[in-house]
Amino acid sequence: MPNAILQGYPDRSPMRRFLSASLIALAVSACAHTPTPMAASAPPAPPPPAAAAPEVKPAPVADLVAAVNIPYERFTLPNGLTVLVHTDRKAPVVAVSVWYGVGSKHEPRGKTGFAHLYEHLMFYGTDNVPGDFFKPLTAAGATDMNGTTWFDRTNYYETVPTGALDRALMMESDRMGYLLRSVTQKRLDAQRSVVQNEKRQGDNSPYGLTEYEQFETLYPEGHPYHHSTIGSMADLDSASLADVKGWFRDHYGPNNALLVLAGDIDRATAEAKVAKWFGAIPPGPKVQPVSAPVPTLPAPVAKTIKDRVATTRVQRMWAIPGLDNPDYLPLQIGGLILGGLASSRLDDALVRQKQLAVGVSADAQVFAQAGQFIAQADVKPGQDVGAVNAALDAEIARLVNEGPTTDELERAATQYASNQIRALESVGGNTGKAPTLAEGLLYNGDPEHYRKELEAAARITPADVQRALKAWLTRPAFSLTIEPGNRTEGGENRGGDPGLAPSRGPGPVPAVNGTLAAKADRSALPPVGDVPALDFPAIERATLSNGMKVYFARRDAVPAVSVRLAFDAGFAADPKSALGTQSLLLSLMNEGTRDLDSSAFARARERLGARITGFASADWTAFQLDALTPNLAPSLNLLADYVRNPALDPAELERVRGQQLAAIDAEMNDPGAVAARVLYPVVYGPQHPYGIAPTGTGDPAVVKRLTRDDLIAFHAAWFRPDKASLFVVGNTTLAEATRLLERSFGDWKAPAMPAPAKDFSVPVPAASPRIILIDRPAAPQSMIIAAETVAARGTDDLVTLRSANDVLGGNFLSRLNTNIRETKGWSYGVFSQFNDRTGPLIYRIDAPVQTDKTGPAIAELRGEIERFLKPGGGVKPEELAWSTAGSARELPGMFETSGAVLDALAKIVTYQRPDDYYETLPARYRTMTTAEMDAALKKLVDPARLTWIVVGDAAKVKPQLQALGLPVEVQDVAGR
Numbered sequence: 001m002p003n004a005i006l007q008g009y010p011d012r013s014p015m016r017r018f019l020s021a022s023l024i025a026l027a028v029s030a031c032a033h034t035p036t037p038m039a040a041s042a043p044p045a046p047p048p049p050a051a052a053a054p055e056v057k058p059a060p061v062a063d064l065v066a067a068v069n070i071p072y073e074r075f076t077l078p079n080g081l082t083v084l085v086h087t088d089r090k091a092p093v094v095a096v097s098v099w100y101g102v103g104s105k106h107e108p109r110g111k112t113g114f115a116h117l118y119e120h121l122m123f124y125g126t127d128n129v130p131g132d133f134f135k136p137l138t139a140a141g142a143t144d145m146n147g148t149t150w151f152d153r154t155n156y157y158e159t160v161p162t163g164a165l166d167r168a169l170m171m172e173s174d175r176m177g178y179l180l181r182s183v184t185q186k187r188l189d190a191q192r193s194v195v196q197n198e199k200r201q202g203d204n205s206p207y208g209l210t211e212y213e214q215f216e217t218l219y220p221e222g223h224p225y226h227h228s229t230i231g232s233m234a235d236l237d238s239a240s241l242a243d244v245k246g247w248f249r250d251h252y253g254p255n256n257a258l259l260v261l262a263g264d265i266d267r268a269t270a271e272a273k274v275a276k277w278f279g280a281i282p283p284g285p286k287v288q289p290v291s292a293p294v295p296t297l298p299a300p301v302a303k304t305i306k307d308r309v310a311t312t313r314v315q316r317m318w319a320i321p322g323l324d325n326p327d328y329l330p331l332q333i334g335g336l337i338l339g340g341l342a343s344s345r346l347d348d349a350l351v352r353q354k355q356l357a358v359g360v361s362a363d364a365q366v367f368a369q370a371g372q373f374i375a376q377a378d379v380k381p382g383q384d385v386g387a388v389n390a391a392l393d394a395e396i397a398r399l400v401n402e403g404p405t406t407d408e409l410e411r412a413a414t415q416y417a418s419n420q421i422r423a424l425e426s427v428g429g430n431t432g433k434a435p436t437l438a439e440g441l442l443y444n445g446d447p448e449h450y451r452k453e454l455e456a457a458a459r460i461t462p463a464d465v466q467r468a469l470k471a472w473l474t475r476p477a478f479s480l481t482i483e484p485g486n487r488t489e490g491g492e493n494r495g496g497d498p499g500l501a502p503s504r505g506p507g508p509v510p511a512v513n514g515t516l517a518a519k520a521d522r523s524a525l526p527p528v529g530d531v532p533a534l535d536f537p538a539i540e541r542a543t544l545s546n547g548m549k550v551y552f553a554r555r556d557a558v559p560a561v562s563v564r565l566a567f568d569a570g571f572a573a574d575p576k577s578a579l580g581t582q583s584l585l586l587s588l589m590n591e592g593t594r595d596l597d598s599s600a601f602a603r604a605r606e607r608l609g610a611r612i613t614g615f616a617s618a619d620w621t622a623f624q625l626d627a628l629t630p631n632l633a634p635s636l637n638l639l640a641d642y643v644r645n646p647a648l649d650p651a652e653l654e655r656v657r658g659q660q661l662a663a664i665d666a667e668m669n670d671p672g673a674v675a676a677r678v679l680y681p682v683v684y685g686p687q688h689p690y691g692i693a694p695t696g697t698g699d700p701a702v703v704k705r706l707t708r709d710d711l712i713a714f715h716a717a718w719f720r721p722d723k724a725s726l727f728v729v730g731n732t733t734l735a736e737a738t739r740l741l742e743r744s745f746g747d748w749k750a751p752a753m754p755a756p757a758k759d760f761s762v763p764v765p766a767a768s769p770r771i772i773l774i775d776r777p778a779a780p781q782s783m784i785i786a787a788e789t790v791a792a793r794g795t796d797d798l799v800t801l802r803s804a805n806d807v808l809g810g811n812f813l814s815r816l817n818t819n820i821r822e823t824k825g826w827s828y829g830v831f832s833q834f835n836d837r838t839g840p841l842i843y844r845i846d847a848p849v850q851t852d853k854t855g856p857a858i859a860e861l862r863g864e865i866e867r868f869l870k871p872g873g874g875v876k877p878e879e880l881a882w883s884t885a886g887s888a889r890e891l892p893g894m895f896e897t898s899g900a901v902l903d904a905l906a907k908i909v910t911y912q913r914p915d916d917y918y919e920t921l922p923a924r925y926r927t928m929t930t931a932e933m934d935a936a937l938k939k940l941v942d943p944a945r946l947t948w949i950v951v952g953d954a955a956k957v958k959p960q961l962q963a964l965g966l967p968v969e970v971q972d973v974a975g976r
Contacts, residue, residue, distance in 0.1 A: 058607045059630035061410065064417035065454045067559055068424065070433045072447055073267040077275060078514030080255025080283045084437050084447055085270045086262040088427050090557050092532045093893040094263040095144070095428025096168045097157040098176070099438045102251040104231070105151045105224030105290050105369075109500035110238065113195065113231015114247050116149040117239060120191040122156070123147060127178040128522040129171050132822075134812050136171065139882040140164035140528045141889020144429040149229055152368040153442060157435070159428040159893050162264045163529025169277040170526055176254060177281035178522070183248070185241050192236055193825025199230045200780040201828050201848050203491030206309045206669050207482055212494040217301055217478045218319045218372055221499025224292045225370055232496030250506040253284020258441055262427040262434040279517025285506035292369035295319050297476040306485030308776070310665030311358060314389050315376040316396060317478040322369040323443045329456055330468035331364040331373060336412045337404045337465070338362040338396065339375055342602035343411070345395050350377055352591075352598060355655045356388045358662040368443050373473060380658050381665075385481065400473050403466030411606035413457050418560075418609030418628055420454060425558045425897045484669075490780050534891045536918045537901055539908070540734040545746045550726045552734040553905055555898045559629040561730030561737070562902050563636065565643060565745075566910075569621040569718040571696035572689035572758050572839075578710065580698020582621065582718075584660055585711045586614040591652040593645045598652065601642070610635040612642055618690055619794075619838045620910065621718065629731045633740050640744035643719065650708050657703060664697050671783035671848070671951040674774055678971070679949050682772070683787045683842055685765040689758050690837060722750040725909060729902040760839050764789045767945035770967040771858075775954035782854040782952030784847040786861070790940040794838045795911050799924055801940065803887065804933035805832060807879045808868050809845060815864050816845070824860070826853040838910060843941050851953055855960025858948060865943040874934030888925035891918060 072086045104115045123133045137145055137158055147156040156175075160168045202208055212228060219226040259278070261270050296319070321327045339346040339362025346360035362375035375396055379388045426432030440449030537553035544550065574582055591598040605612055611626040612635075623643050627635035667673035677693040684691035692698075726745070728737045767788055792798065802810065809816035809832025820830045830847040849857040867873045875883075895901050895918070908917055950957060954970055961968045 058414065058609065058634070059628065061413045061417060061458050063630065064414065064421065064609065064628065065458050068417065068420050068451065068454055070424065070437060070450070072437055074447070075267070075271060076513075077254065077279055078512050078516055079279065079281055080253070080510060080513070081274070081278050081281075082258040082441070083270065083274050084258065084260045084441065085265060085267045086260070086427070086433050086437065087266050088263050088433065091892055091896045092162045092264050093143075093159050093427065093896065094162055094165050094168075094261055094265050095157065095159045095432060095434040096165070096172060097155065097260040097262070097428060097434035097438055098172050098257060099153055099155045099260075099442055100252055100257045101152075101287050101442060102154055102256060103150050103152045104227065104229040105292060106251065106287065107227070107231070107500065108503040109498065110235055111243065111247070111503070112227045112235045112496045112500070113229070114235075114239065114244065115154055116229055116231065117191065117195050117236065118244060118247055119147045119149045119154050119156075120195055121183055121187060121244065122175045122179065124187055124191065125182045126171075126174040127181050128174050129525065130182065132813065133171060133175070135882050136167060136525055138811070138813060138886040140167050141531060141886050141891075141893065142168070143890050143893045150367075151225055151229060155435070155438070157428055159263070159896075161528070161531045161889050161892060163531055164889070165265070166273060166277075166526035167528060169273055170520070170522065172259075173277040173281065174522065176252060176257065176278065180245050180248060183241070183245060188239065188241055188244060190822060190825050192239065194821055194828060195230070196233060196236055197781070197826065197848075197850055198828040199233070199491065199495070200850060202230065204671060204779055204781045204848075206666065207307060207313065209305065209307060209487070209491055209494065210315075210480070210482060212491060213303065213305065213480055214317055214372060214374070214478075216494075217303070217480075218297070218317055219295055219370075221497055222501065223295060224290050225367065226499070227497035228495040230495055232494065233492050235496050250285050251287055254278060254281050255283040255510055256287045258438060260434040260438045262432070262437070275517050276520050280519040282516065283510050283512060285509050288504060288507040290369075292322075294321050294325075294370045297478060300476040300479065302479040302481075304481040304483060305488075306483050307487055308669045309482060309484050310669050311381060311662050312379040312385055312484065313376055313482045314379065314385065314392060315374055315480040316392060317480065318373045318473055318475060320364060320366075320371050320373045320472045322367045322371050324369055327468045327471065328364065328366045328371065329453065330460055330465045331472060332366065333409065333412050333457065333460055334399065334404070334465045334469045335363040335373060336415070337408045338399050341411060341415065341606055343599050343606060345399055346375065346377065346392070348599055349395050350388065350391050352652075352655070354391055355658070356380055356383050356391055358659040378662070381662060389479070396473060400466070400469045403462040403469075406462060407603070409460060409462060409465070411603060413460070414609040415606055416457050417454060420450065421558050421628065422560055422626065425560070427896065487778065490778070492780070528889065531889045531892060534895075534919050534922060536895060536904070536916070537729075539905065539915045542734055542738045544738070544742055546721050546748055546750075548721050548724055548726055548741075548745060548748075550728065550734070550738055550741060551905055551909060552728045552737055553901050554731075554733065555729055555901055556731045557898075559731050560898065561627050561629055561632050561728065561732050562898050563625040563627070563639065564622050564727040564902060564906060565624075565639070566620045566622040566725050566727065566906060567719050568619070568723045570616050570619040571692065571694075572618050573621075573718055573756070574692065574696070574698065576687060578702050578706065579692055580660065580696070580700075580703040581706055581710055581714050582616060583696045583698055584656065584703060584706055585714055586616065586621075587656045587660060588648050588653060588711060589614055589642065589646040591649055591656065592647045593641045594647050595645070596641070597647070597649075601638075604638055608635050608638065610638065612639055616696060617836070618694070632732065636740050636744045644748060646715065648708055648711055648715070653708055657706070660697055660703050661700055664700050664703070667693070667695060667697065671776060671779065671781070672785075672846075674776075675783050675785040675949040675951050678772055678774065679785050679787055679947070682768075682947055682949075683789055684840075685762070688762045688764060689760060690839065716751060717753070717756050720750050720755065721745070721748045723755055727902055727905050727909070729898045729905060764840055767947070769945060769947060770969060771948040771950060771961050771964070773954055773958060773961060773968055773970045774949065774951040775970060775972055776951050777953055777955070779951070779953045780851060781848050782851055782950050782957055784849060784854065784858060784861075784948065784950050785844065786946040786948045787842045787844040788942065788945040788947065789840055789842050790834070792834070792841050792940055794836060794841060798834065799921065800928060800932050801936040802834060803883055803925070803928060804875060804937040805834060806883045806887070807875050807933070808832060808865065808937065811883065813882060815868065816847075816861060819860055819864055820847060820849065820857055824853070826850055826857055830861070845946075851956050854950060854952055854957045855963055858961070858964055862943045862946070865941065869938050869941070869943075874937070875930040877930065880928070880930050880933070884925040884928050888922040891921060
């Protein structure tokens with residue numbers, strides 16, 4: 001199900017499991033933002049040679065596992081609230097993570113979606129903190145603010161400056177113990193509408209109905225995992241005020257919760273603060289256990305559905321054990337080996353060798369008491385679906401019957417450990433130390449369960465994996481096929497379960513184990529203490545012998561190093577006659593080097609626990625290595641081999657070409673991607689370097705005719721040392737990094753031909769305000785994107801401008817989102833932004849809205865901007881307070897991870913900012929005025945210049961649009 005559009009939106013999301021394919025699969029993948037070839041004046045030549053293929057000598061997995069540790073202390077309040085405390089002083093922030101042992105599996109008949117609906121309601125005011133919870137937390141400088149719901153739990157989290165900890169604890173305790181009087185019918189109606197639009201948004205996505213099919217088929221009616229967490233429209237419609245208040249009283253007591261504090265805190269401080277704010281809340285009814293046995297289908301089930309998708313997808317699914325059964329771990333390892341690693345069985349057989357599929361995956365999605373094993377393949381256009389089904393079944397059977405090899409297990413274990421190490425650099429969020437401790441305690445009764453998982457993964461044998469696969473994957477399977485076509489029905493009537501048992505009433509209320517604390521003074525929000533000045537890591541510089549610049553920042557929280565090799569290219573470098581070349585090149589570069597074919601290259605990365613990715617923005621093409629410090633030297637050699645010596649194998653080109661064409665087809669079936677493909681050529685002009693689809697996948701006619709020589713020419717012209725910068729962040733030193741980089745890249749010489757340049761002299765066309773309607777019949781939502789070019793560049797000083805946009809549309813608290821989502825309930829989320837480019841920028845609005853409100857939503861968006869720009873309509877003092885104060889206070893927490901520092905370091909260089917740029921921002925925010933913010937936005941934004949792209953059901957939407965007074969052009973998804 002979809003994640004939040006903007007960080008901070010209340011949402012539901014699946015349990016984070018470090019062995020899931022989404023976290024472990026480390027395929028070298030070209031990002032969607034990629035460019036194309038240039039016509040070289042010189043004849044094509046192969047890339048220059050480098051050193052021989054690197055010898056791979058990884059550190060032992062046992063050493064990696066030993067490096068993972070989260071020391072903690074534990075105490076319990078008399079009311080039953082369990083508290084875990086982890087001290088990490090690397091940044092002046094504390095992660096606050098509250099987990100309730102209640103999720104959608106606890107919902108009775110007629111009340112599906114209640115857990116998620118209540119998660120939303122708990123963000124919108126309590127008895128002592130009236131109004132939106134995001135405002136006081138944003139003003140305090142919180143980051144990672146969100147709430148999520150899944151089958152087994154609901155959680156709320158934020159990372160706050162140390163001086164704001166009392167505020168965060170007061171607010172979390174207030175929604176635990178002082179909420180019900182503030183839950184009104186008006187608030188219920190508003191959040192019901194938001195949740196229903198969240199459901200529509202997920203359903204409207206390609207393959208958006210698949211989850212319903214999975215749960216409703218694998219789990220029988222009445223099973224706690226049969227219905228979707230989002231619930232049914234009917235149940236959401238029927239939710240009464242008494243219903244939702246009863247749901248809260250029955251489930252959200254402190255004895256059903258746990259609190260984790262991780263970061264700049266110790267146990268003594270935590271005990272005093274937690275007792276003050278949570279200690280007076282009495283325990284509530286104990287959440288009653290739910291029986292959720294793992295079901296077995298009585299016979300194989302096969303079903304075919306149609307959807308607005310580009311390629312046919314075939315899936316095999318089984319219900320499997322959850323975290324309460326040790327088989328879950330070998331099943332997850334088996335999923336990685338089958339379809340999760342870059343060198344997986346399905347990738348090698350179906351994608352690389354037989355070329356039957358354009359994409360494959362397999363993973364074990366594990367819940368607390370059950371889960372599902374899913375293997376799938378996206379059929380390559382022109383291939384026989386029956387042949388793909390047969391090949392998929394054959395690879396599953398081969399792994400079940402033969403078991404994995406020792407080498408496969410070692411690579412999977414290395415990847416698992418390396419991902420755990422990287423995730424634990426953060427104290428909070430979705431994957432950091434706080435949620436790791438919380439999940440272990442909630443699901444397995446042990447905060448240190450993560451260590452036991454790591455150690456168990458390192459000990460697993462091929463026989464262990466084979467035994468688990470045989471036990472669970474030889475039972476009857478659910479075979480689902482999703483074919484391109486028109487849906488016979490949407491998701492409006494899905495997500496519920498009439499077979500659920502009726503409400504059993506509340507469980508028993510446990511006795512207080514001691515004496516409740518005295519009630520704290522809640523008459524005012526605790527003030528936010530001083531936030532220490534940001535100490536951005538010092539930027540050190542070096543130059544390799546061939547002239548390549550090195551920019552370095554040290555971070556030593558975890559034994560890992562990230563290296564980004566960035567070239568001045570980007571998808572803006574694509575020739576207008578050959579859009580899609582760079583995307584094809586980056587994809588083909590994933591298929592190995594001259595000495596390592598694609599499978600061997602993937603295995604080499606996996607043995608090292610390294611991630612190597614190629615991606616592009618509009619302005620830069622980059623190749624990034626995320627390595628473990630003990631394996632940095634061989635990992636850098638592998639990166640150099642990848643960039644300098646790509647095989648660009650002719651035998652692989654046709655397969656990769658098919659994948660890119662399938663990716664373009666997929667974009668044409670995704671509402672947001674379709675809108676963006678239309679938007680950028682319209683607002684920038686088709687001849688401008690930025691006037692192309694932002695994914696960089698290009699023109700299918702071009703992709704079909706590109707040759708290997710075209711790709712070699714682009715590689716030689718644009719990927720050269722004199723157009724490159726090296727950014728390094730992590731647990732090493734500049735001297736050591738430079739020494740290793742010199743060995744890998746120092747002998748790389750620039751070619752004799754002059755370096756190419758992008759032509760930004762092409763003028764941007766005058767604005768032509770209109771509505772372009774892309775017909776998507778039967779769509780439950782309309783995707784609205786609007787934009788105009790502005791007289792600003794990415795290298796300009798944009799701090800005041802972006803701050804003003806936070807108030808108008810760039811923040812969850814913004815006027816656009818408050819109007820369309822919070823007040824009207826027409827959308828799951830609306831936002832606006834000034835895009836990131838070194839050249840000319842655009843102002844852009846994104847607004848997915850329910851179909852029947854498409855025209856009114858555009859009218860409201862235009863009106864909101866117009867009201868802002870009128871005299872006296874700009875930034876209000878209270879908006880200045882939450883926006884600028886929050887921006888200043890959140891800075892120390894923004895650079896907690898090496899990845900964040902790496903991105904900031906690259907931006908300093910790319911946008912020509914001083915080294916202390918981020919350290920100067922707090923003073924700028926503190927002195928910023930409403931007049932300055934108003935002037936910055938009024939100077940550039942004009943709602944009368946906006947071009948609107950709408951992807952929706954034309955039969956229902958066009959009459960609404962014609963009433964707006966703008967020309968309306970109707971096109972199909974192909975732009976006709």
